[in-house]
Amino acid sequence: MASVTHILGIESSCDDTAAAVLRIHDGRASVLSSVVEGQSGLHAAFGGVVPEIAARAHAEKIDLCVEEALAQADLPLSQIDAIAVTAGPGLIGGVLSGVMCAKGLAAATGKPLIGVNHLAGHALTPRLTDGLAYPYLMLLVSGGHCQLLIVQSHDRFTRLGGTIDDAPGEAFDKTARLLGLPQPGGPSVEAEAKAGDPKRFTFPRPLMDRPGCDMSFSGLKTAVLRARDQIVAEKAGLTTQDRADLCAGFQAAVTDVLRGKTARALEQYLAVNPEAPAIAVAGGVAANRSIRAGLETIASDYGVAFTAPPLRLCTDNAAMIAYAGWERWQAAQVDDMTLAARPRWPLDNRAPALVGSGKKGAKS
C-alpha cells in the first residue's frame, strides 16, 4: 500500500445522504471533504423520517454527493484507492441506493469495495478524531440507535446494553411533536428546556431499578403525553412555561438514565483493565449539552478520559464510513459485487437481541 491512501466513503442509511474523502498519510487519517445532504425539510410535515421519502431522495442525490465530495477534496476519482459504503443497518431503501452506487463506482474503477456497518462507523470515529486506543467504552446515542459497547477492535464489539424500544433521539422527536415544537426534536426540546424547571414533573427513569445496561425510552414519551393531557384538560392548552417544564423534566429523565446506565457500563469496562481508560460518545444526541455534561461528570468520577467527536462527525456522515472502511481494508476485509444491504446488522452477534428490536426501522 502506498504511504498516501485515499478512501471514498458513502452513507445513506437514514435521512442524510453523505459522501466523504479521507486521506491516510503514514497511518494518520484526515478528512479532506465530508458532504452531508440532509432531508429534514422533506420529512418535517410527517413528524419523523418516512422511509419511502428518504429512499427516493437518496437515489437521486447519492452520486451528486460523491461528485461534490471529490470536488471539495480536489481529487479525481482515479486517485481514490478504495470505496467504503454503509451496507447496514438502516432504512433498507436508502442503504440499497448507497450500496448500488458504490458497486457501480467500484466496478467502473476496479477499486476495492468495502461494506461498512454504520454503527461501526460511529463506534470507530473516536479513533479518527482522537486516535483512541482499543479497548474503549462507547455510548452511541442517536435518533435510531442507543447502545453501550466496549470497542475491542475494528470488528470486535461487546454490547453491554442498549435500548429495548425507542432510541433517545426518537424520544426527543416524539416529545417535540407532542408539545408542538419543530423537528428535529433534539435541539428544539433542549432549547425549550433551558427555561424550564426539571423538578416540576417527575418522569420515570425506566429500567433503572433493574440490573444491567439496557434502557427504555418509549414509556417516558407516554409519561410526557399524560402530563401534557392533564394540563390541557385543566386549562385547555399549555403555557410556554408548562412546555418548558415538560421539556426540562423529560431531558432530565433521559440524562439520568444515560448517566446511570453509563456508570454501570464503566464498571464493567474498567473490569477488563484497559491501559488508557476512555469513554467516547457518538450520535446526534451526544450534542445535547445536559446529556453531555452528565456523561462528562460520570467519566471524571471514574477517572476515565471523555471524548466526544465534533458534532459534524458525531451525527451521520460518510467520513466515519471511509475511516471504518480503511480499518477493514487494513485487515484485508473487502467485499465483492454480491455485497448485500442489510436492514439489521448487530455489531455484537453474541449479545442477545434487544427486546423489541425487530419492530421498528433503523435498529440493530
Added chain:
Amino acid sequence: MPSDPIVLGFDTSAAHCAAALLSGTGIVAARHEEMGRGQAERLMTLLEETLSEAGVAWSNLDAIGVGTGPGNFTGIRISVSAARGLALGLGIPAVGVDLFDAAAWGAPGPALICHTAPRGTAYLRSCGMVRDIGPVQMAIDTIPADWAEAGLSCIGSAGAEVAAHLGVSHVPVAHAPAVAVARIAATRWQVPQPRPAPLYLRPADAAPPRDAPPVILDDA
C-alpha cells in the same frame, strides 16, 4: 472510422434482473433472469457476465441505459443507483429509459402501454393514439370504454387484461425490457440527458401526524 458504439442496458423494475449489450445495431449478449428478490446482490455480476460473454470491458462502453419504471420502487432504485455510479465511474452518460417507451419500441400502430401495478391497477400511457393518455396509474376496471380506438392494441405486462376490458387486441412486447432499454439509450446518449431518475407515478405513502399539537395559551 470510429467503432460501433457499445451500450449496456439493464432493468430490475419488476420481478427480473435483465441486461442487454448493444454493439452498433446488434444485441451481442443478453441475460434475463426471473427473480422475485435479490436483484441488488445479482445485478452487478449479471452485468459482468453479459460483458464478458461479448468480450467487452467496462471501459469499452460508450453509454449506460437503465430502466426507470414505473414498477417496483425498490427494484427501480437498485438499477438507477447502479447506473449513476457506473456513469460517474466510467465518465460516460447514463440514459434513463421509462418502460412505456421500452414497451412501445417497435409497436405496430396506436397502442396503450399497460404495465402491471399493485392492487388491480395498471400504469398506462398512450403511444400514437388519438387521445393523449397518462402516464397514469389507475384501476383496470375503471378505464373508460371510449379509450378504445380503431386499430388500438394493448402492450405490456397488463396488456392482456386491459385489452380484454376495452375489447381491443393484445400485442406482446416486441423486445425484452433490457433490450429495448439498450436500443433506446443508443438513440439518445449523444445528446445531453438528465441523470436517470425513477418514474414512480405515485407519491410516497405518508400521512402527517393525526394529533394536532396542543394550544399554546400565552401565544393566543
